[in-house]
Amino acid sequence: xxxxxxxxxxxxxxxxxxxxxxxxxxxxxxxxxxxxxxxxxxxxxxxxxxxxxxxxxxxxxxxxxxxxxxxxxxxxxxxxxxxxxxxxxxxxxxxxxxxxxxxxxxxxxxxxxxxxxxxxxxxxxxxxxxxxxxxxxxxxxxxxxxxxxxxxxxxxxxxxxxxxxxxxxxxxxxxxxxxxxxxxxxxxxxxxxxxxxxxxxxxxxxxxxxxxxxxxxxxxxxxxxxxxxxxxxxxxxxxxxxxxxxxxxxxxxxxxxxxxxxxxxxxxxxxxxxxxxxxxxxxxxxxxxxxxxxxxxxxxxxxxxxxxxxxxxxxxxxxxxxxxxxxx
Amino acid sequence: xxxxxxxxxxxxxxxxxxxxxxxxxxxxxxxxxxxxxxxxxxxxxxxxxxxxxxxxxxxxxxxxxxxxxxxxxxxxxxxxxxxxxxxxxxxxxxxxxxxxxxxxxxxxxxxxxxxxxxxxxxxxxxxxxxxxxxxxxxxxxxxxxxxxxxxxxxxxxxxxxxxxxxxxxxxxxxxxxxxxxxxxxxxxxxxxxxxxxxxxxxxxxxxxxxxxxxxxxxxxxxxxxxxxxxxxxxxxxxxxxxxxxxxxxxxxxxxxxxxxxxxxxxxxxxxxxxxxxxxxxxxxxxxxxxxxxxxxxxxxxxxxxxxxxxxxxxxxxxxxxxxxxxxx
Numbered sequence: 001x002x003x004x005x006x007x008x009x010x011x012x013x014x015x016x017x018x019x020x021x022x023x024x025x026x027x028x029x030x031x032x033x034x035x036x037x038x039x040x041x042x043x044x045x046x047x048x049x050x051x052x053x054x055x056x057x058x059x060x061x062x063x064x065x066x067x068x069x070x071x072x073x074x075x076x077x078x079x080x081x082x083x084x085x086x087x088x089x090x091x092x093x094x095x096x097x098x099x100x101x102x103x104x105x106x107x108x109x110x111x112x113x114x115x116x117x118x119x120x121x122x123x124x125x126x127x128x129x130x131x132x133x134x135x136x137x138x139x140x141x142x143x144x145x146x147x148x149x150x151x152x153x154x155x156x157x158x159x160x161x162x163x164x165x166x167x168x169x170x171x172x173x174x175x176x177x178x179x180x181x182x183x184x185x186x187x188x189x190x191x192x193x194x195x196x197x198x199x200x201x202x203x204x205x206x207x208x209x210x211x212x213x214x215x216x217x218x219x220x221x222x223x224x225x226x227x228x229x230x231x232x233x234x235x236x237x238x239x240x241x242x243x244x245x246x247x248x249x250x251x252x253x254x255x256x257x258x259x260x261x262x263x264x265x266x267x268x269x270x271x272x273x274x275x276x277x278x279x280x281x282x283x284x285x286x287x288x289x290x291x292x293x294x295x296x297x298x299x300x301x302x303x304x305x306x307x308x309x310x311x312x313x314x315x316x317x318x319x320x321x322x323x324x325x326x327x328x
Numbered sequence: 329x330x331x332x333x334x335x336x337x338x339x340x341x342x343x344x345x346x347x348x349x350x351x352x353x354x355x356x357x358x359x360x361x362x363x364x365x366x367x368x369x370x371x372x373x374x375x376x377x378x379x380x381x382x383x384x385x386x387x388x389x390x391x392x393x394x395x396x397x398x399x400x401x402x403x404x405x406x407x408x409x410x411x412x413x414x415x416x417x418x419x420x421x422x423x424x425x426x427x428x429x430x431x432x433x434x435x436x437x438x439x440x441x442x443x444x445x446x447x448x449x450x451x452x453x454x455x456x457x458x459x460x461x462x463x464x465x466x467x468x469x470x471x472x473x474x475x476x477x478x479x480x481x482x483x484x485x486x487x488x489x490x491x492x493x494x495x496x497x498x499x500x501x502x503x504x505x506x507x508x509x510x511x512x513x514x515x516x517x518x519x520x521x522x523x524x525x526x527x528x529x530x531x532x533x534x535x536x537x538x539x540x541x542x543x544x545x546x547x548x549x550x551x552x553x554x555x556x557x558x559x560x561x562x563x564x565x566x567x568x569x570x571x572x573x574x575x576x577x578x579x580x581x582x583x584x585x586x587x588x589x590x591x592x593x594x595x596x597x598x599x600x601x602x603x604x605x606x607x608x609x610x611x612x613x614x615x616x617x618x619x620x621x622x623x624x625x626x627x628x629x630x631x632x633x634x635x636x637x638x639x640x641x642x643x644x645x646x647x648x649x650x651x652x653x654x655x656x
Contacts, residue, residue, distance in 0.1 A: 141511070174552040206559045208560055222550055224533070225502065231534045237565060254589045257582050
């Protein structure tokens with residue numbers, strides 16, 4: 001029940017999820033009193049598909065991951081991850097501390113055989129639809145084999161959740177030519193060419209938004225910088241646009257006339273739609289929501305987790321890696 | 329005389345530069361016949377401050393840097409860089425092949441003592457003005473000492489060209505805490521803390537556009553991805569905005585009413601203003617323009633080169649490094 005807003009956001013989002021999915025069930029994990037007080041208004045049908053599991057501790061946003069793992073054994077994150085491990089939950093969504101979420105998930109669930117390190121993957125909008133990008137920050141130093149593992153996982157995600165056949169995979173680099181990039185990227189390109197994946201070669205930063213391929217793989221350092229840079233730029237452009245429209249009475253009239261168009265534009269590029277980054281490579285579905293998520297936004301993260309669970313992403317990755325190992 | 333448009337863009341931009349700077353002089357290097365034909369309309373005063381130096385060869389945009397360096401000894405890039413070396417020119421601007429420009433500049437001019445590798449630096453717009461970011465792609469594998477050198481150079485650039493006192497320097501990372509990042513970045517942070525620069529610590533991708541500091545340093549791989557990602561996102565948002573305003577007759581009316589505002593916004597975020605990336609760390613000023621630059625855009629790159637030459641950026645870096653060496 002973490003994130004900047006706590007149960008006041010996560011509980012209503014969960015209730016809304018249930019009303020959209022008549023077969024859905026949700027377990028709310030956290031301080032039960034806080035959760036109960038948010039549930040007062042909920043109707044009987046929905047309430048019957050909601051369960052509360054009490055967790056007495058809270059991982060703070062600035063807790064060190066190792067500390068949260070070692071000393072907060074009754075935190076909502078820990079309890080929820082244990083529910084995924086035991087099979088009582090098919091997926092877990094958290095708006096809490098990313099580092100702690102990763103450390104606890106990795107410790108409790110473990111990585112899938114053939115996966116050395118889980119990655120953080122998210123979907124970004126593009127001119128042609130959307131692009132899965134990974135890793136977005138879990139691994140700051142990747143070897144070529146890790147980039148290959150990311151490509152396999154991203155590919156299965158695009159296949160199972162977006163229902164794309166043989167998703168195209170690009171390797172994030174600083175030029176399209178094969179001679180470009182550092183040693184890790186060059187070696188990763190070789191592995192990708194031999195992998196049987198639909199590898200289209202090197203792509204550049206702008207290709208994320210051009211929609212050149214379905215999946216883009218990169219080192220977590222690079223991916224995180226690309227993501228954050230995008231957030232910063234979008235915010236700056238939004239601010240400048242607002243400022244220009246509120247400069248004087250004439251521009252404010254223009255803003256009134258243009259309001260429906262601007263609102264359609266805003267809706268189209270609304271980053272909240274894309275909320276929910278998956279910790280992929282674990283023996284279970286764990287989705288991280290932005291800490292600052294509002295109800296709509298957190299709801300999108302729940303949808304993502306639910307989609308991945310329904311489409312058996314974890315077992316598909318596991319199967320594919322088994323097949324690859326047998327073939328090798 | 330390279331770039332996508334050749335002399336039809338570069339020559340008029342040079343002429344315009346001369347009319348804005350009555351004390352300026354320009355040497356045009358390239359196929360003299362092509363340059364002459366662009367100069368036909370130019371008035372006598374301007375013409376007297378323009379010199380043509382013929383270069384018989386052209387480095388193509390897809391020539392390998394090593395090949396361009398070895399086999400095209402009379403290319404316009406080579407001839408122009410030699411003019412900087414001999415002191416006949418104080419700066420060189422090119423819209424040509426970046427790799428070849430770097431290889432030739434490095435071979436002919438050499439790096440400044442204390443600088444292992446030149447970097448590519450450019451200014452990006454921010455909420456508070458602008459930010460110098462380097463390296464943007466010259467060095468795909470950097471050690472901590474290279475990041476320190478980038479910080480020194482970027483700092484002097486912001487000091488001399490933007491006239492900022494003790495410019496603030498940030499280290500691009502994936503979190504603000506000192507424990508974040510890979511080994512290179514952690515070690516670089518230590519060096520920066522001891523450097524005497526106005527180091528503010530780690531910054532994240534979004535801080536580029538938030539304008540958290542005057543200079544941001546990073547590995548060339550990361551910097552290039554951040555830059556290209558920004559280009560891609562800006563292009564996508566621009567396209568979406570145009571699409572929304574041209575959806576039907578009502579949105580087109582709104583576009584008419586909002587036209588002055590949209591045009592002010594466009595002007596404010598016009599990337600052409602920021603054209604001109606400096607190859608910094610060389611014994612001479614070399615500025616790279618976007619290959620696709622138009623006249624206005626190429627003119628900005630000339631202005632940048634001129635500013636750096638006027639403000640003695642190269643000798644200031646050299647001096648600072650001398651001082652640091654003596655202090656060490």
